Amino acid sequence: MSGEIKGYVNDLTKAFNTGVSYMMPVVVVGGIFLALSLAGGDATAGKGMVVTNPFLQNIGSIGTAGFAMMIPILAGYIAYSIAGKPGIAPGMITGFIANTPIGDNHVQTGFLGAMLMGVMCGFLGRWVKKWDVGNTLKVIMPILILPIFTTFVVAMVYIYVLVEPIGWIMRGLIDMLSGLQGGSALILGLIVGAMAAFDMGGPVNKTATAFTLALMAEGIYEPNGAYRIAVAIPPLGVGLSTFISRKKWEQADRQMGLIGITEGAIPFAVKSLKTVLPSIIIGSAVGAGLGMIHGVQCMVPHGGLIVLPAVSHAAAWYAIDMAIGVLVTALCLHVLRPTVSQKDK
Template structure:
């Protein structure tokens, strides 16, 4: 890999890190508020149900934080690339990526937001480089660039990216149904990997909808392993920050505390800041941990009677001891694997200061 490509790789990583740094407060607010509200609720047919009026208001505040999380990520990735004119088209791209596609229930989620944030940033950067008459220059950053770039980003997603993603998600759902008779362990591995892959995104939701459909038919032993897989990414990353403090920035350490709280009440999105900042190390780790936990749940015939996951649904879980063992082992596998793959942040900073590109090569 030549130095020019390595340099560009490092720049892209820095753009992603900028988006993550702006996103983390939204994740923390959303996660802590949702965790606090759901902790007062009880398991119901649609997951944890909040009955207190005050807790419901806190829940809505948390949902607002989570709703803003994906647009903020995309918007500030674009900001890192193109400055202030990139914020709005980036956020619009992130918003669209987090909405149902066409007539389907699928979303592109945080992975789509990463792509749209970079795309918006490069589009704005390109438009900023246009040579225009002097009389147009004052209105370029406040009128021409936001409108043109937002239209280009939005229409590209709607017409070029949206429908293919919906088709892929539909194909994954059909594939899951076709292999559902091949064994609980196979299904556990596949759904465990899917749950962690995009943490609340379209692949995650496809696995959940598959389990929900079986629950409607009285089959709870698919939701059991998925309930384990749902919480191990944030719990694993939270544990990882506690075990190897030197491998995480101060912001990531704070995100780790929030991730632990979110994992306890089954919010997979608590791991998103880590995956967005370092996908090549984090995604394989959380996917492995979720698959391990899900397999243990399948072998132990764990059933989950609530369409939710994490320790919070323990009262409605069949074979709760195995459920907790699956969560524990999946969490530990995630933490140990990601810390094995990561390097000390101080070494990365030193290498970057010395002009090296080792962080991009790994």
């Protein structure tokens, strides 16, 4: 039984990673176009940025379309990972339903509902694929019977059973996160930042990614802003350390970049995990915590200075907080690492 449970866990992990991977380009496109549109808007009291230029409004429509599609695509490719191609249509359709107000109370479950719809469509579709049917039905199973049956069953279960409890959870989560200020915002930023650096692109990092994308889908951009600060800090912090603490690094290690790819710190961590890992975790946590305090908002799921034009709020703090996190990482490395000559001896 433990092996079977482990298999399901592996399937779910793979499915969520697949869904997020296919969703990411859509979010990037949507975020970039929406950020370009808002950049040409006018700040108004109570309404935020208002775009009046017709061309920029059309650019904004492209961005809005990207954000509207990200939820169905997430659900569709979660189902695809589990059930194969026949799972895509049921997943996308039920994901769209999850992101649409349903019932008298107009409940919308968004990211959380879409993930659940994708999982349900995937496992139900995989079960239907195992049905022993005649040769005549086998031809139409993947394009007719399986998608229709799976979509109907999962949609009905969602509409009549799951929509209210999932909606209640989502409303509570959104209300809590929307009201975060001061110390509470700092704590969330510290946690998100530490998760970003903990395994440098592994499951913990991807969990934080999914969390911030879920909030983006609900119109909460601060955690994503904090997270995008954090993911750029490990490679930049290690890179800065190779310059200011030259005696503690070999010549081959003195490289750095400006694109926020956390995995860039992996080669350094492999060589000295006990000095690099705590340094990048502390630096990323500090940078993300400051980002939450300053209300940094980023419209795209990528980090580093390259996405600075897509930072819709507190762009200056985005760069400053990242620089502080990088400096903290470099200082930690300076304290923790021995000089190369001492290590060799």
